[in-house]
Amino acid sequence: xxxxxxxxxxxxxxxxxxxxxxxxxxxxxxxxxxxxxxxxxxxxxxxxxxxxxxxxxxxxxxxxxxxxxxxxxxxxxxxxxxxxxxxxxxxxxxxxxxxxxxxxxxxxxxxx
Numbered sequence: 001x002x003x004x005x006x007x008x009x010x011x012x013x014x015x016x017x018x019x020x021x022x023x024x025x026x027x028x029x030x031x032x033x034x035x036x037x038x039x040x041x042x043x044x045x046x047x048x049x050x051x052x053x054x055x056x057x058x059x060x061x062x063x064x065x066x067x068x069x070x071x072x073x074x075x076x077x078x079x080x081x082x083x084x085x086x087x088x089x090x091x092x093x094x095x096x097x098x099x100x101x102x103x104x105x106x107x108x109x110x111x112x
Contacts, residue, residue, distance in 0.1 A: 050093040
């Protein structure tokens, strides 16, 4: 069986980073998902499809060790790291312009 090892990204509607530090192991589907004739529910013939989002590990090494112990092959999807520059509250009110008082010329890109 082939699995995908990845780390969750944060939701677009959330500002926090909860649940983005754990690594997940999810099986790739062996069969196509199609509606069942009696009820119309989507189902798969693969018994491992119920493992989606269940196998969570604190580190990538732990996730790979588990997959190796099960005899599974894997693909690692590394997350894109975002670099956030920390700012404090006063940064919102910082005056970013220089004025030459004698000539009345504004230095920089902003005018008052």
